[in-house]
Amino acid sequence: MPYFFENLSRFGGKLAVMGDEQLTYSALESEADGIGSLMQERSLAFCACSNTAESLAAYIGMLRRSVVVMMLDEALDRGLLFRLVEAYSPNYIWCDSTRALDFKGWIPLKDTGRNSLLENPSFLRTAAHHGLALMLTTSGSTGSPKFVRLSYKNISANAEAIAEVLEISPEDRPYCALPMNYTYGLSVMHSHLLYGASLIMSRSQIMTREFWNIFSESGATSLAGVPYTYEILKKIGFLEMDLPSLKAMTVSGGRLDKRLALEFALSCRQKGIRFYSMYGQTEATARMACLPHEMAVEKAGSIGKAVPGGEISLINEEGKRITVPGEVGEIVYRGENVSLGYATNRLDLVKGDENKGVLKTGDMAEFDSDGFFYIKGRRKRFLKMYGKRVNLDEVEEILSNCGYVCGCIGVDDNMRIFTSDDRLLEIKRKISAKLGISPSGIKVERIEGLPRSSSGKVLYSLLEARDA
Amino acid sequence: MNDNMSVYKKSFIEAFDIEESEANSSFRMNSKDEWDSIGHMTLIAILEEAYGVSFETSSIIDFDSFDKGVEILSSMGVSF
Numbered sequence: 001m002p003y004f005f006e007n008l009s010r011f012g013g014k015l016a017v018m019g020d021e022q023l024t025y026s027a028l029e030s031e032a033d034g035i036g037s038l039m040q041e042r043s044l045a046f047c048a049c050s051n052t053a054e055s056l057a058a059y060i061g062m063l064r065r066s067v068v069v070m071m072l073d074e075a076l077d078r079g080l081l082f083r084l085v086e087a088y089s090p091n092y093i094w095c096d097s098t099r100a101l102d103f104k105g106w107i108p109l110k111d112t113g114r115n116s117l118l119e120n121p122s123f124l125r126t127a128a129h130h131g132l133a134l135m136l137t138t139s140g141s142t143g144s145p146k147f148v149r150l151s152y153k154n155i156s157a158n159a160e161a162i163a164e165v166l167e168i169s170p171e172d173r174p175y176c177a178l179p180m181n182y183t184y185g186l187s188v189m190h191s192h193l194l195y196g197a198s199l200i201m202s203r204s205q206i207m208t209r210e211f212w213n214i215f216s217e218s219g220a221t222s223l224a225g226v227p228y229t230y231e232i233l234k235k236i237g238f239l240e241m242d243l244p245s246l247k248a249m250t251v252s253g254g255r256l257d258k259r260l261a262l263e264f265a266l267s268c269r270q271k272g273i274r275f276y277s278m279y280g281q282t283e284a285t286a287r288m289a290c291l292p293h294e295m296a297v298e299k300a301g302s303i304g305k306a307v308p309g310g311e312i313s314l315i316n317e318e319g320k321r322i323t324v325p326g327e328v329g330e331i332v333y334r335g336e337n338v339s340l341g342y343a344t345n346r347l348d349l350v351k352g353d354e355n356k357g358v359l360k361t362g363d364m365a366e367f368d369s370d371g372f373f374y375i376k377g378r379r380k381r382f383l384k385m386y387g388k389r390v391n392l393d394e395v396e397e398i399l400s401n402c403g404y405v406c407g408c409i410g411v412d413d414n415m416r417i418f419t420s421d422d423r424l425l426e427i428k429r430k431i432s433a434k435l436g437i438s439p440s441g442i443k444v445e446r447i448e449g450l451p452r453s454s455s456g457k458v459l460y461s462l463l464e465a466r467d468a
Numbered sequence: 469m470n471d472n473m474s475v476y477k478k479s480f481i482e483a484f485d486i487e488e489s490e491a492n493s494s495f496r497m498n499s500k501d502e503w504d505s506i507g508h509m510t511l512i513a514i515l516e517e518a519y520g521v522s523f524e525t526s527s528i529i530d531f532d533s534f535d536k537g538v539e540i541l542s543s544m545g546v547s548f
Contacts, residue, residue: 075501207508208497209529232509237525386506428485438506439485 003156004194005063008032011170011196017053018173018218019202029064031057035094036065038109038117042128043067043091044349046084048099049180050074051201054115056189058094059180067092068128068349070135070147071181077434078102080143087145088346089124092117128349135343136183138282143434144394148183148282149340149351157336158285159190161307165290166222166248166276172197173245175220177206177229182387184253187286188224206232212241219245226253226387228413230260239267246271252278252287254384254412255375258301265296279303279375282389283359285337288312289373302372303365310335312373314365325369328376331361381460384412385437396458398434399427407450407458418447418463473548475518476541480534483511496533511537519546 008016011025023031035058039045045067049055055074062069070088072081074096082102085093093103100108100116110117131151138148162168174192176199178185189199200218204210206229214220223246225233230251233239249268251261261277268275275296280287289312291304306312314322314329322329334357341354362379381392392408395415399406404427406419417427424444432439451462480491484502497503512523512531519541523531527540538548 205497205505205508207505207529208532209526212529228506232505235509235512236528241525425485432485438504438510440483440506440510 001156001160001194003063003152004159004190005032005060008060008193014170014196015198016193016196017056017201018198019175019200019214020204021053021201023053023057025196028053028057028060032061032064034061035110035117036061036067039065039067039092041066044070044088044128044346045092045094046070046072046088046090047181048072048074048076048081048093048095050096050203051176051180051185052114052203053201054112055094055180056199056201058115058117062094063133068132068135071186072137073179073181073436074099075436077143077436080434083143084145087344089120089122091120091123093120094118124346126346126350129340129352131353132340132349136181136186136282138389144391145344147343149343149348150285151340151353154285154337154339155190157309158187158287158307159194161309161335161337162187162191162287163194164308165292166191166250167274168192168195168197170196172221172247173200173219174222174224175200175202175215175218176224177211178224178226178253178387182253183282183286184224184226184280184387187280190286207236215243216245221245222248222250224250224252227251227256227260227384228254228386230256230264234260234263239263246273248274248276248293250276250278252280253387256301262297262300265300268293269297277301277303279363279373281359281361281363283339283355283361284310284333284335285339288331288333288335288337288361291372295372299368299370299372302368302374304372306333306335307337310337314367315360322366326366328364328366330379331363331365331373333359333361383410383415385415385435385441386413388435388437390415390435390437395431395435399431402430404430405450407447407460407463409460409463413441415442416463417442417444418450418466419444420447420449422446470548472519472541472546476515476538476548479511479514479518483507483514491534493533493535498532515541519544521546 008025008029013024016025016028017023097116105121106118133152134150135147180186202214265275274293277291278287279289289303311334313332316329338355338357338359364376365373367373395408406417410416428444451459477491484507521544
């Protein structure tokens with residue numbers, strides 16, 4: 001099977017993109033190559049994208065030109081973007097034309113009116129590993145220079161596995177509501193382009209009338225969401241909506257509350273919608289496990305089993321493989337979609353496969369007597385904020401760099417920041433802007449001195465014990 | 469300004485974490501980055517609790533500006 005970005009013109013006049021704009025597969029290929037041909041092979045490009053036909057064309061163009069692509073959010077904070085430019089010295093940046101004005105001295109290669117392609121005047125020629133295709137961040141938009149290195153093999157293997165397990169067909173029209181710089185959102189696009197399906201892309205948000213008008217008018221057949229998407233869907237009365245074109249829904253990017261999972265599973269079954277709970281990480285390209293829709297009700301709350309070609313095992317504290325149901329251990333995943341490793345600067349692009357197909361996920365799980373896996377928590381100080389993974393230690397570091405001493409704890413969608421600083425609102429705004437997450441999930445609380453151990457470490461258990 | 473209007477403004481300030489001076493007619497979904505899906509759902513929850521009302525699907529998805537919200541709430545019996 002060809003890579004999803006190869007030979008797109010075989011789908012000819014079929015629509016690759018619908019929604020705000022329309023673009024056929026032939027047009028996508030020629031637009032992509034129009035952008036790709038301006039760039040040198042095996043160079044590095046930043047792709048500061050939004051879910052638009054133009055961003056997709058730029059991304060595909062870079063892949064086709066075998067340029068290493070680093071995906072970034074178009075709205076990434078200016079300061080954080082420049083930190084990344086410093087760490088990676090990209091040869092090119094594709095960004096919003098207004099943002100392009102910040103890149104003084106860079107050479108404009110293309111300006112579509114909305115987006116620009118710029119070339120770095122100090123063009124750094126360093127090698128990149130031959131297999132390296134794509135770099136994605138693990139941490140939403142904290143601007144951390146830590147990126148996951150993904151190979152051509154990684155992205156194609158995962159796209160194929162996802163397409164198989166979700167029964168994706170050429171007639172599908174997925175509504176691409178998740179950002180394409182986010183591994184899960186990008187994987188929706190990859191797995192559908194593979195079969196010549198039509199991606200519905202729009203700038204309108206899920207809680208607007210426009211979104212649902214586009215949904216109906218384009219005849220969307222599937223919708224992918226993070227757990228928070230499902231909370232919104234429930235609140236806006238999705239379960240009572242009449243959406244005859246809708247055939248499949250997926251949830252991934254965090255743990256969906258079991259009651260909500262069951263409610264959607266039941267409602268979807270009634271309406272003939274295939275409902276899939278999935279599990280993934282950027283480090284495994286996107287997705288590692290899937291609960292088949294036939295079991296969505298019976299095994300609600302489970303992430304199912306490994307996607308085709310993958311294998312999941314659980315390892316206990318002693319590093320031994322768990323063989324009995326009900327015992328909690330760390331998820332270790334094996335498969336062709338396991339990333340090559342991490343990068344924190346340009347020189348790391350030359351690195352080869354460090355993971356060798358094995359990923360210790362840091363997520364804790366157990367399996368039942370039928371072999372279905374259930375996530376139980378995380379080993380490290382991570383939480384998900386509306387689907388974005390946030391490292392609490394990193395949050396503290398960002399705040400500390402801004403001059404605020406804080407201790408962070410929390411659960412998914414609810415971050416709590418403790419500080420003895422008086423600038424509570426300022427801290428909230430700062431971190432909300434830096435992370436690109438809504439302030440409503442962040443609570444900043446004043447405390448007289450952070451509790452610390454004798455070695456100076458923040459005692460999180462004491463923070464946890466404080467009433468919210 | 470009646471009580472309902474000041475509660476309405478306070479709800480915007482809380483949901484979107486904005487200044488008091490920003491909570492007015494010019495606050496619209498399309499022109500404010502703060503008005504994302506998360507802020508939107510927070511606003512709806514705050515208003516439902518404050519006024520003891522329950523929004524229907526159409527009210528939630530048509531609520532795209534400060535003024536539109538006043539119109540929607542008025543039709544639900546909240547007087548401004």
